[in-house]
Each structure stands twice: as C-alpha cells, then as structure tokens.
Amino acid sequence: MGDERLPTHLWTGAFIRRCSAEGIPVTVIHSGEKMGGTVLFKVYQPPGRCRLLSQMRDLDGNIEWYQLHKEEALDEVEASARVRKSLERDPDLWVIEVETRDGELPFDPF
Secondary structure, X not given: OOOOOOOHXXXXXXXXXXXXXXXXXXXXXXXXXXXXXXXXXXXXXXXXEEEEEEEEEOOOOOEEEEEOOOOOOEEHHHXXXXXXXXXXXXXXXEEEEEEOOOOOOOOXXX
C-alpha cells in the first residue's frame, strides 16, 4: 500500500499562496525535504513576539499542531535560536514564518 499523503512542498506552496492572496505576510525561512519533510511554523506577532508550532501525526495519521515551548510566546531572538537548533537536528525541516496579530495560524494549513 502506498503513502497517500500530499508531498510537503505542494501543501506548503498552497499555504503560502493562500496567505499571499489574503494579504498575510509569509516567508519560507528554510525549504526542507520535498516529499516528506516536517513543518515548523514561526508565528510572528508584532511587536517581536513569536510562537513555534510543529506538526505531529496522531494514531490515525492526521496532522496536529503543538507548541514547542511552555511560554505563551517567545521573543524573536529566542524563537530564531530555537529554529536554528531545530534545523541542526533536522535539516529536512521546513520552516515557514507567518505574521499574525493574534499569534495564531490564520487558518488550518490542511
């Protein structure tokens, strides 16, 4: 049986296009493995606060998002340092930064 999951580069591209169409600032900080790289969102909330969200799959294979830190938000310098550490551990990781007023993803990326 084959893996029916959508390749990471396709859905990250769709997420970026949707953000752009809705006027939401978004950028790819690091492009990971095209077919199956994990995604980390750096959600920037002005002025200078960030949340880091990563994906994991539940027992049914559905993607869920969880925050990588206990604090409500991190300052941008700390968030960037944690992103660098994550990339050192997993160079296949995709890192996407999106800016929102409330610190939440603007919509479910799936």
